Amino acid sequence: MKNKNEAVVVFSGGQDSTTCLLWAMKKYDKVYAVSFDYGQRHVLELECAKEICKKLNVEHTIMDMSLLNQLAPNSLTRDDIEVDKDAPAEGTPNSFVEGRNMVFLTFVAIFAKVRGISDIITGVSQSDFSGYPDCRDVFIKSLNTTLNLAMDYDFDIITPLMWIDKEETWELSDKLGGFDIVREMTLTCYNGVKGDGCGECPACKLRKKGLDAYLKRR
Numbered sequence: 001m002k003n004k005n006e007a008v009v010v011f012s013g014g015q016d017s018t019t020c021l022l023w024a025m026k027k028y029d030k031v032y033a034v035s036f037d038y039g040q041r042h043v044l045e046l047e048c049a050k051e052i053c054k055k056l057n058v059e060h061t062i063m064d065m066s067l068l069n070q071l072a073p074n075s076l077t078r079d080d081i082e083v084d085k086d087a088p089a090e091g092t093p094n095s096f097v098e099g100r101n102m103v104f105l106t107f108v109a110i111f112a113k114v115r116g117i118s119d120i121i122t123g124v125s126q127s128d129f130s131g132y133p134d135c136r137d138v139f140i141k142s143l144n145t146t147l148n149l150a151m152d153y154d155f156d157i158i159t160p161l162m163w164i165d166k167e168e169t170w171e172l173s174d175k176l177g178g179f180d181i182v183r184e185m186t187l188t189c190y191n192g193v194k195g196d197g198c199g200e201c202p203a204c205k206l207r208k209k210g211l212d213a214y215l216k217r218r
């Protein structure tokens, strides 16, 4: 018997996954948050994740995924690689971590199945996908099928943010009663500045643009 009252959220401690966590908490009786330690330059990211789970009283698991950094070093994990200020003309930005979402979702699926859970929530979005191929809907659907086949199970990977942009993500967190938590406690910034961030990096620019647009009509 599958447990439809419980779900697992892929949780980074950023704006998107925190909004997803709030979303899941309204929908399910019990929610598990799973974060990954892959040698992020900013350990603060995991600290934010811990603090948010504590505040929201969510059971939190951190999995060691340092192998990912060993395989594919990139600007989010190495001090000596600077984050691209703007998106490159072609190819993926150097903040892209090769294979990250596939690896994370696969491990989360195993975590879910051993608990009899089928619903997995992830905050990927095709609207603001920043050139990351593993944030696309087609990839999520494909992986969902693959995981079902791999484990002979009926997973449901749910993506509440897939078709909404950052402005609408702010609106959603507000509707869910978590606007202040998202604004103050999350870390999105590539330079590791919590809350409103450094204001300079691509992640901060995207977050601020959405926030400003939402605040205008709030």
Ligand code: ZN
Pocket (backbone or CB within 6 Å): 188, 189, 190, 191, 192, 193, 197, 198, 199, 200, 201, 202, 203, 204, 205
């Ligand atoms: Zn920043």
